[in-house]
Amino acid sequence: MYFDCIMAGHGGQGILSAGMILAQMAFHSDLHVTWFPSYGAEQRGGTANCAVVISNEEIGSPIISNPLYGLIMNYPSLVKFQPKFKKNAKAVVDLSLVSKEYLTREDITFYGVDATKTASELGSAKVSNMVMIGALLKISGLFDINVAKEMLKLALSKRHHNLLPVNKEALQKGYEFVSEV
Amino acid sequence: MYFDCIMAGHGGQGILSAGMILAQMAFHSDLHVTWFPSYGAEQRGGTANCAVVISNEEIGSPIISNPLYGLIMNYPSLVKFQPKFKKNAKAVVDLSLVSKEYLTREDITFYGVDATKTASELGSAKVSNMVMIGALLKISGLFDINVAKEMLKLALSKRHHNLLPVNKEALQKGYEFVSEV
Amino acid sequence: MQKVVIDIQKCKSCGLCIEVCPKNILNFSSKYNEAGYNYVECIDDDSCIVCKSCAIVCPDLVFTLYKPDKQEVKNG
Amino acid sequence: MQKVVIDIQKCKSCGLCIEVCPKNILNFSSKYNEAGYNYVECIDDDSCIVCKSCAIVCPDLVFTLYKPDKQEVKNG
Amino acid sequence: MTVAFKKPESLLDAKTIYCPGCGHGVIHRLVGESLDELSLREKTVGIAPVGCAVLLYDYFNTDIIEAPHGRAPALATGIKRVRSDLTVFSYQGDGDLASIGMGEIMHAAGRGENITIIFVNNANYGMTGGQMAPTTLPGQITTTTPKGRNTAINGFPFKMAELIASLDAPVFSARVKITDPKSINKAKKMIKYAFTLQKENKGFSFVEILSACPTNWGKTPSEAVKWVGDAMERYYPLGIFKDIGGDK
Amino acid sequence: MTVAFKKPESLLDAKTIYCPGCGHGVIHRLVGESLDELSLREKTVGIAPVGCAVLLYDYFNTDIIEAPHGRAPALATGIKRVRSDLTVFSYQGDGDLASIGMGEIMHAAGRGENITIIFVNNANYGMTGGQMAPTTLPGQITTTTPKGRNTAINGFPFKMAELIASLDAPVFSARVKITDPKSINKAKKMIKYAFTLQKENKGFSFVEILSACPTNWGKTPSEAVKWVGDAMERYYPLGIFKDIGGDK
Amino acid sequence: MAEKVLMKGNEAIAEAAVRAGLTGYFGYPITPQNEITAYMSARMIELGRAFVQAESEVAAINMVYGAASTGKRCMTTSSSPGIALMQECISYMCGAEVPAVIVNITRGGPGLGNIGPSQCDYNQATRGGGNGDYDMIVYAPHTVQEAVDLTYRSFDVSEKYRNPVLILGDGALGQMAETVILPDFKEKEKSDEGWELTGAKGRAARSIKSMRLAEGKLLEHNLHLEKKSKLMRENEVEYSYEEGTYDILVVAFGTAARVAKTALKNVKEYGYNVGLFRPITIYPFPYEKLRQAASQSEKILVVEMNRGQMLFDVQLSIQNDKKIDFLGKPGGQTFAPEEIENKIFSCLK
Amino acid sequence: MAEKVLMKGNEAIAEAAVRAGLTGYFGYPITPQNEITAYMSARMIELGRAFVQAESEVAAINMVYGAASTGKRCMTTSSSPGIALMQECISYMCGAEVPAVIVNITRGGPGLGNIGPSQCDYNQATRGGGNGDYDMIVYAPHTVQEAVDLTYRSFDVSEKYRNPVLILGDGALGQMAETVILPDFKEKEKSDEGWELTGAKGRAARSIKSMRLAEGKLLEHNLHLEKKSKLMRENEVEYSYEEGTYDILVVAFGTAARVAKTALKNVKEYGYNVGLFRPITIYPFPYEKLRQAASQSEKILVVEMNRGQMLFDVQLSIQNDKKIDFLGKPGGQTFAPEEIENKIFSCLK
């Protein structure tokens, strides 16, 4: 079993913690996992990204030049990563922020979900990242959605446990609403 | 032809320039020559020394661990260098400042001259170093005393040329007065 | 010709110009530039008094401003 | 017992103590110590008033000074 | 229509990597305008720091050299000493100038090098993600003072403009802010004056600029700018601390 | 007879390598006496500079560590932070402290480390043979200012005691001289007070001592001492520039 | 108390040091190791230990030098240019025999370079840029777990030899989060070994110094240091190698080695007989073992994220340049496994 | 105008640089090179050129970096610990491609060591302690005359490669006076090569930098630097060697080589067949030539005033450790000829 994914968006969207939550799920499933963030000046200008690799074997590079999966939460990230995906890769895009016309590569499959809008509707713009994760779980089959919801408790730090319900709901919505573009 | 000599005394005695004058003589005789001074913190506490090597061939080390000749102008220098001389070395000592009883090594030949006193008598305490050089020329036969006197002009910097006569006289006195201890 | 020329690709949506405009004629567009920022637009160029406040506070040289020549003002 | 004890091996012949002694009882010896300095000696220990000036200005801790106990002074 | 405001020639037409609302952009422009107005662009060498402004050469239309962290005043000294006809300025952040570069700035000032220092005080290390700088305010939270700068442990901020002014050689040292059009225009005046002094071979000039770093302060650009005029200005009074440009 | 004057216990019974009339010897004694009188010898770590006093460990009867040139205040910081029960002092020359070590001294002072700095200002680099120091007087001839220090080229001397006093954290900064019994006794008082402040955890204390370097000044010891009280004192006024030891 | 967590390399290194009994941390911010300094600023203060954000890397290492001279466990961390600035003091510490741990989370060079993962400081780490003859044990971990384990042990090793130890990581190791088992807290205070500066109470005054002015003393001291180096070379060599006879033996350390593992796995799937030799200590370098391993393999491929630095040590070890091929990537970036695979295939041809 | 004089090594090096067209000298006092700084403080000012006594070695090299970026010939000089402090900036200069000349009059190390002559900075000079991959041409003169000649040429070479050049001497070379023929003054201003910072008048603005943040750019830059290094290795190797078949071939550089000459002369008088291989550039090292020379000799004896640093390069060259013997003296002092003679005799047995 091998999974890798690039997650990208702008600073305030919780991209790095979305990646970390996914990594925590893998960690609690006793899988090998690496999480690798963009760092330093790269982060300035507002974009952030991270790479998550999950495997049942030792992981070589934590950095992925040509990802299998993508989670794209703004336009500049699409510009940056669209050319890099492996052939036949799958990418979830937040359609609230990226318009479909820019999804130009034909050898990869794009999936869309209105993450930002959905999150706002849930009453917390901050959980758009969880909507995206929900969608990613669906298209990748990485973890069962219910197992994932359970693992959220372990992945979220204690002081955020009051936010568990809304996060679970966000996961669920993403899982449900995602569809191929 | 190979000659090496350690010259040592305290700071004010013009030890380094005495060595340089000898080196200049060799330079103007188209011989190979190196002059190597004590430097840095070594100089503090008032002692100074230099090593002069003169040869008709390329010179290896400018630093001499076991000198063939010595020119000793105070007691601490005697303490420092007496043990280092090569067997059968020859050393001139300023008897105005070092008493004979300290000249203990029996496998080397000591020569004495009252350099400081002689210089004072010549009216210039500063030329005690030249008295010593005169003595050294005598015991080493390195340069003919008259040639040496002539070369003084080349060896002394222009602004000291008014001191040529007294320096020549000092050379001569050292040459004359030196005797085995 | 416009008085307020906005280089939308440079705008970073910091909002400082909006706050400082005495005529309240600057506002965020609903559109995003290439860098993903919803840039500023001037919603009423006519009202601009070319006080330059926007340009002076803008960290990103987004603005170029033109002053009508006296003639033009008269012809207003 | 002497009031002014001089560690001749440490003296560097700087002369500062000589200048400062109010009783003018310090002077260069005609002899040299191991380091080659003609060291200082006290030429009249009796006159010393133990003002400590010499010891205070001496950079080389050459001096140890003793004060007569009151008793001794009286017995002079 | 005539142009009322446009990019100075001393700047390139470039998008910067600075965060939204960052003060560096404004300061670049003020320096650029000053060089333009004094006709210095073509004989200027600027020195980029290590800090958010490291890419100065992508933004300035003048010759630029990148200094190792903190050493810009030494580079400036070198350049000016062998090419006294060039206008030389260093552009430095507070970490760069007041922390690792303390020795170099003090000594360039002490020698009275005929150079101009543009000192951007944003009360933290911007580029590396918001650590405490020598200028971080008491109580200010940064990534290395998670409970706020504690003066008992971290010591007190340095007031560089005053420090420089206290030395004998510098001719000009001032502190300005860039929070609103008026203060920005004033800052511009000081910067231009600093370059004028250099042009007239008067000697060392130093302008400290209080500047916003919204990203690392965790503030919106507007909040950040307010904090400059509020908390920062309270600790770092504005003003001219030394000006002997006329007397020298 | 009772002992009226003897070597303090905090010094070893050693011949020093210092030149005749050098000020370092007197200063060593004053530090040693202060440590003795405050019963600090057994819990002291001193820091030797790179300079003529580099062999401090051969002269002090306390633990001593040798710092790289100029870095003594950083070592002092390290030691004090992990062993706040120790008394920590650095002993530094003017080249060491004010030239290469400018950054370290300013920042140790800025942090207000609870340490004591003994700063020996002899207006030149003694150990390396008499080059210009940051404290060399205008006009003073050294091996690197053969025509005298020219302030137009070499800049102005730093007045370190004043500079340190101008910072917020330090509790004590003073300048003394050691030219005669009276001034030496006064210097002793200041040094002892500096250590007292440290003992009472008051913070950073700094004593600058004007000191003779007869060898490199090309003067006799007596002339050199006179020059300290004359030319040097004129440029470097004596006094206490900051003392908030009581208030803190 | 051993804990299994998912943790960033930088923070894991910091926590390992804390658990090893770190008493003083002194550092200056630099990417890609900022998380260590940030972590320590909270953690050390919380534990009542010393944390100082130094004014520079020069100051940081000098604070370590001072603090460690008291016998306390101390550490600094930085990245390439910051480590360059520490060279003088590292040389002093080796000369003065003061133990401490230094971490270099390497970035791309030379100069300001970039902030990506790199192995371009191998020479700096193993040959030194400080003045004089000295050696430091240098560990080159390739996973967060190994970084933790080596950091934890490095304090003991540095004290054993009274010599600083360097941990050479890179941006990838520092930035990535991975599963790691954290070691227990070491609680015991170590006893006085006779050199620590603790105040001359009830004993003669001690000194710590690198200078030896008196005639012959520096020679003596350097021969003493050489003896210690010899002991290091005899006792501290570490490597990872599976005995075998390979068509190609890849030699790589740190992050390059972990990417090479993936590449080798993939190549093996094609049925090729390929192996990995991974030095864990790069000083002392496993010359002997590599020589022996190499003698059993057809070809040696050295893979480094630089222009070829460990390559020299491999050449020194194998003494047969013709057998050795090199794949370098000096761009402040990691290899993709395919790059290594392609090189292996081209070597196999 | 060539002049024959008796001159101290330090002063002769200074005068050679002046005659090569030095425009800016920046230095900080340190023994045993103080005479250079002192000499320059008078000489440069007298000629209306720039002399600055910097506040530190870090400042000095950064002044050189700045000044040299204008295309002017610049120089700094120091000794071991001072050179250690320059490592970061040297790395920057190599990355930013700024030519200049750096002189190291080596003293005993590590740390403060002593102020005697030493060769203990060979690794620092040739492998670098700065961060990242970079190379510097390093000349190792063995007489004052050679020091003068190499210093004089080094400016041209540094400009040819847009890279700093290091002159590696030692306290003996710097302090001794010897007969030397000084070269003529170079008068010609060099023309603009397209990189110098001189003000953007009538041309696009230029920049000098070592950073390459954009993806792939640092890789590209380092491959470009590697190409330059390759050219250096192809074109700049220098050595002194008399072709022959020797029982013992001594390999030594700088002051050790000159003492070895005396020793070899003495040994030859006993009728033995012994020779000297003396690298003049230690980077690039004469690997090829030494390999060839060694193949004709029975035994190789490496002689260094350190613990064995060039030794590695000799091993890399010869690839047969069994043939190589070593005589080191890491005490901040020169050899006496007898020490080398004795070692040769014991090798001859």
Ligand SMILES: Cc1ncc(C[n+]2csc(CCOP(=O)(O)OP(=O)(O)O)c2C)c(N)n1
């Ligand atoms: C020698 C060295 N140390 C540390 C760094 C890491 N570093 C890069 S920028 C910076 C500080 C930037 O802060 P500041 O100077 O205040 O500039 P700002 O980004 O806030 O404008 C540091 C520490 C480096 N590049 N080189």
Ligand SMILES: Cc1ncc(C[n+]2csc(CCOP(=O)(O)OP(=O)(O)O)c2C)c(N)n1
């Ligand atoms: C890094 C480094 N740079 C330079 C030196 C050479 N050096 C030794 S002592 C010294 C200056 C001494 O002057 P100062 O600090 O004033 O002390 P003093 O000897 O006058 O008491 C210098 C530059 C050194 N040892 N290390």
Ligand code: SF4
């Ligand atoms: S120039 Fe003044 S009025 Fe016009 S848009 Fe700008 S701020 Fe508003």
Ligand code: SF4
């Ligand atoms: S100030 Fe400039 S960058 Fe900010 S919103 Fe206005 S135009 Fe955009």
Ligand code: SF4
């Ligand atoms: S104590 Fe006073 S009186 Fe006695 S010798 Fe010393 S200076 Fe003279």
Ligand code: SF4
């Ligand atoms: S002051 Fe001390 S060293 Fe100087 S002469 Fe007097 S006793 Fe001797």
Ligand code: SF4
């Ligand atoms: S981090 Fe701060 S200083 Fe740097 S660009 Fe962003 S706002 Fe500006």
Ligand code: SF4
């Ligand atoms: S050189 Fe100066 S400071 Fe050094 S010991 Fe001699 S007199 Fe004292």
Ligand SMILES: [Mg+2]
């Ligand atoms: Mg800042």
Ligand SMILES: [Mg+2]
């Ligand atoms: Mg001094």
